[in-house]
Amino acid sequence: MIKMKHGGKRPNSGPKVPMSQYGEKTAVVRVPTSIKADVIKYLEAFKINKATISRNNSEPRLIAALNPEPLARPIYSGKVSAGLSRFPSPAQDYEQEELDLNNYLIKNAPATFFYRVGKSYDSMIGVGIYPNALLIVNRSISPKSSHIVVAVVDGEEVVKRLYKWRDVIELRSENKEKNYPPIVFTEGQELVIEGVVTSNVNEF
DSSP: OOOOOOOOOTTOOOOOSOOOTSSSSOOOOOGGGGHHHHHHHHHHHHHHHHHHHHHHOOOOOEOOHHHHHHEEEEESSSOOOOSOOOOOOOOGGOOEEEHHHHHHHOGGGGGEEEEEEEEEEOTTGGGHHHHHEEEEETTTOOOOOTTTEEEEETTTTEEEEEETTTTEEEOOOOOTTTOOOOOOTTTTOOOOEEEEEEEEEOOO
16 A cells, blocks of 8 residues: 555544454454464455455455365467467477466465456556456555556546656556546545556456
8 A cells, every 4th residue: 555645643533442453343263273374364365355345435355265276277388379370399289287377376365356347448458458357466565666556546446557756656557549647646645555466367
């Protein structure tokens, strides 16, 4: 999350009653030692999701499964030509490995959430993010200039390229044909970044 400076603390502001880090009452339970790490990971993801709902008044986000069932599928280890026709060796047809997309796309499951791009949103097609794309977003990555991020602007979640230089903070589109203007943040405004986009899956 990136926050620009804005107003000071207001008198009598903040919660009136003690609240846990999960935004609700908690209870003490015992869990088997063998699954302690998995439970902690689940609670971290739950905490992030609850914070997002509270902040944006939005629906819960899809969370990456912490321990998904392995689903390895054959992957052809040769190269697929996207240019001129060529004649590969017939032996390459049998050069196969296995790839599990869970391991390939999800690097930090507790911090990974999924977002869906709107069906008419074309502002990021220049970087291969098309309408209705599924975004894979990692909230544990610190957003830096040039990262593709999901941010909250006027209560709406948008996907843009983050640009930061000295006092300039902008969210930029990637559509050369329509050339959408950047969203510029000035002193007194707050920029909330939900996470960094690590991958996306388009539907064709």
